[in-house]
Amino acid sequence: GAVVSQHPSRVICKSGTSVKIECRSLDFQATTMFWYRQFPKQSLMLMATSNEGSKATYEQGVEKDKFLINHASLTLSTLTVTSAHPEDSSFYICSARYAGKYGYTFGSGTRLTVV
Amino acid sequence: AQTVTQSQPEMSVQEAETVTLSCTYDTSESDYYLFWYKQPPSRQMILVIRQEAYKQQNATENRFSVNFQKAAKSFSLKISDSQLGDAAMYFCAYLSGNTGKLIFGQGTTLQVKP
Numbered sequence: 283g284a285v286v287s288q289h290p291s292r293v294i295c296k297s298g299t300s301v302k303i304e305c306r307s308l309d310f311q312a313t314t315m316f317w318y319r320q321f322p323k324q325s326l327m328l329m330a331t332s333n334e335g336s337k338a339t340y341e342q343g344v345e346k347d348k349f350l351i352n353h354a355s356l357t358l359s360t361l362t363v364t365s366a367h368p369e370d371s372s373f374y375i376c377s378a379r380y381a382g383k384y385g386y387t388f389g390s391g392t393r394l395t396v397v
Numbered sequence: 398a399q400t401v402t403q404s405q406p407e408m409s410v411q412e413a414e415t416v417t418l419s420c421t422y423d424t425s426e427s428d429y430y431l432f433w434y435k436q437p438p439s440r441q442m443i444l445v446i447r448q449e450a451y452k453q454q455n456a457t458e459n460r461f462s463v464n465f466q467k468a469a470k471s472f473s474l475k476i477s478d479s480q481l482g483d484a485a486m487y488f489c490a491y492l493s494g495n496t497g498k499l500i501f502g503q504g505t506t507l508q509v510k511p
Binding site: 327384 | 432439440447449498500501502503506
């Protein structure tokens with residue numbers, strides 16, 4: 283149980299285009315989802331907290347206009363990287379709280395390459 | 398703000414031996430939880446072990462155990478009888494009971510030698 287499906291697993295896009303990453307909770311309702319960014323062999327950096335039906339809360343230094351987060355339903359949160367540039371290339375991971383205070387599960391991640 | 402520090406970028410251990418990964422954290426909160434996550438080459442995050450801050454007893458999960466020193470804000474992971482499949486990047490993480498945010502340390506890459 284408590285599975286989060288993240289798609290796509292890999293995406294290559296051209297500089298200046300936008301790309302959408304989806305995270306779906308398959309067997310539970312996720313009122314809160316988190317989006318992380320991870321550079322190779324580095325830590326997961328929290329980008330934003332996504333709450334169903336309300337605006338996302340972004341961490342300091344994260345451009346909210348570049349990284350658009352939508353959490354329109356209890357099972358789906360999306361991250362759209364707008365006007366992508368090569369420096370946006372990274373590994374993006376979503377996470378959802380599924381039980382109590384400390385039940386968290388992670389998506390399998392999306393490797394974004396901007397060329 | 399809360400911080401998590403892992404001071405060992407890389408560690409290695411001989412198969413069947415024991416290794417300890419270090420983690421320290423800083424917080425002024427009283428309601429929090431601590432975790433160790435494993436990230437293999439697939440990059441899927443896997444929960445290894447969890448510790449509630451209000452519990453004095455150290456958590457144990459099979460070959461994995463923690464040494465939780467609350468006053469020192471230290472949370473180390475001991476892996477006993479290391480196996481080749483334990484090779485991965487390990488992250489220490491802090492969960493705020495107030496905000497629900499999970500904050501990760503820098504990670505330690507563990508190599509297991511046959």
